[in-house]
Amino acid sequence: MNKLQNFSKGIIRENPVLVLVLGTCPTLATSTNVESALGMGVAATVVLLCSNIVISALRKVIPDKVRIPCFIVLIAGFVTMVQMLVKAFAPALDAALGIYLPLIVVNCIILGRAEMFAQKNTVIDSAVDALGMGAGFTLTLAAMASIREIFGNGTWMGISIPLLSDNHISILTMAPGGFFVFGLLIAIVNKFSKHKPRKKDFGCAGCPSAAVCSGACAVKEGSDD
Amino acid sequence: MTKLIIILLSAVFINNYVLNRFLGICPFLGVSKKLDSATGMSLAVIFVMLIATAVTYPIQMYLLVPNQLEYLQTIVFILVIAALVQLVEITMKRYLPALHKSLGVYLPLITTNCAVLGVTILNIDEGYTFLEAMVNSLGSGLGFFLAMVMFSGVRSKLEGADIPKSFKGLPITLVAASITSLSFIGFGGVIENMFAK
Numbered sequence: 001m002n003k004l005q006n007f008s009k010g011i012i013r014e015n016p017v018l019v020l021v022l023g024t025c026p027t028l029a030t031s032t033n034v035e036s037a038l039g040m041g042v043a044a045t046v047v048l049l050c051s052n053i054v055i056s057a058l059r060k061v062i063p064d065k066v067r068i069p070c071f072i073v074l075i076a077g078f079v080t081m082v083q084m085l086v087k088a089f090a091p092a093l094d095a096a097l098g099i100y101l102p103l104i105v106v107n108c109i110i111l112g113r114a115e116m117f118a119q120k121n122t123v124i125d126s127a128v129d130a131l132g133m134g135a136g137f138t139l140t141l142a143a144m145a146s147i148r149e150i151f152g153n154g155t156w157m158g159i160s161i162p163l164l165s166d167n168h169i170s171i172l173t174m175a176p177g178g179f180f181v182f183g184l185l186i187a188i189v190n191k192f193s194k195h196k197p198r199k200k201d202f203g204c205a206g207c208p209s210a211a212v213c214s215g216a217c218a219v220k221e222g223s224d225d
Numbered sequence: 226m227t228k229l230i231i232i233l234l235s236a237v238f239i240n241n242y243v244l245n246r247f248l249g250i251c252p253f254l255g256v257s258k259k260l261d262s263a264t265g266m267s268l269a270v271i272f273v274m275l276i277a278t279a280v281t282y283p284i285q286m287y288l289l290v291p292n293q294l295e296y297l298q299t300i301v302f303i304l305v306i307a308a309l310v311q312l313v314e315i316t317m318k319r320y321l322p323a324l325h326k327s328l329g330v331y332l333p334l335i336t337t338n339c340a341v342l343g344v345t346i347l348n349i350d351e352g353y354t355f356l357e358a359m360v361n362s363l364g365s366g367l368g369f370f371l372a373m374v375m376f377s378g379v380r381s382k383l384e385g386a387d388i389p390k391s392f393k394g395l396p397i398t399l400v401a402a403s404i405t406s407l408s409f410i411g412f413g414g415v416i417e418n419m420f421a422k
Binding site: 021025026028029069072073076077084099102103105171174177178184190 | 244245246247248249250251254296297298299300303304307338339342343346347350389390391392393394395396397398399400402403404406407409410
């Protein structure tokens with residue numbers, strides 16, 4: 001797989017939000033307007049890039065048995081750095097993201113990429129993978145936020161849209177709208193993607209903590225499949 | 226006392242962690258297929274939320290704040306929660322094997338659950354006292370339980386429904402979640418007005 005494919009798979013074929021279904025919490029929570037969605041996307045991309053680079057550089061040093069705690073500490077360190085930078089240089093964004101900024105620590109995309117990619121690949125490949133996944137995350141968030149902001153609020157990036165601003169569907173910017181638009185987007189992706197929607201595309205198989213719990217919940221859940 | 230009741234009820238109904246704050250979506254979508262696994266997961270979450278708050282709140286107030294180490298909050302909290310969950314699992318396995326059998330499998334999953342980290346950080350951000358923080362954690366856990374149990378009921382109805390092909394699986398689950406969350410919007414403003422004199 002060349003570098004370009006490695007980069008572009010994060011945007012389309014293995015889009016972290018719509019295909020791998022990781023990082024659903026920040027996706028739903030910060031996509032009420034485009035500005036905070038872009039802020040969340042960039043912040044998560046920076047953390048993902050740093051953590052992927054460091055984890056792949058240290059992949060031969062970190063003992064296999066304690067790798068998850070090691071990853072979490074590294075990720076938490078980078079999140080704290082990003083948190084301080086955002087607080088210092090973009091206080092408005094800090095106020096908009098609120099609790100979701102420190103919660104990047106438990107964003108499944110970051111731990112998931114560490115577990116699925118960075119610990120098995122070279123530093124450069126991991127950096128490219130992180131950029132691709134980050135771009136996929138940011139673009140999806142921006143697309144979803146655009147839908148919710150344009151139709152729910154009648155604005156885009158704060159610019160008022162004629163006609164729609166008088167007839168907006170405010171429920172879209174509230175919690176139910178988030179679930180609804182997200183479900184709709186995944187259905188559209190399913191419709192146009194060539195391969196059939198996988199059966200185990202969410203739940204245990206897609207969850208990076210599966211490594212920690214060694215599929216314990218799959219045993220409980222899987223019996224009815 | 227009134228304040229505690231308001232905190233409890235608004236954590237359960239208005240600021241419901243799953244349906245309003247979008248925390249803990251992964252277990253909400255992943256483990257809500259069956260009622261018994263939904264119940265087990267939620268009980269484990271309530272339990273871990275309570276002990277996580279009981280441990281992280283004093284750490285923040287008596288260790289981080291006096292030493293001006295507030296910026297370490299994220300790292301310390303996630304590590305404490307991870308260690309705590311492991312400890313609880315080991316203890317439970319040794320002394321309460323029956324409970325471990327029903328709740329144990331969900332415990333490691335909770336380490337990376339954003340609802341638990343979220344509730345501990347929010348308790349600090351909101352400036353709650355220790356008692357209020359514990360009540361808020363209990364309410365948040367109960368809210369999670371309520372959402373999980375309600376939603377597993379909705380999903381069991383979905384099993385037999387005839388759904389367009391591209392909506393099968395996750396998309397229809399999300400649309401169902403949207404409608405479930407719509408029902409919680411109705412609680413907005415009710416709790417505050419209940420106690421307004």
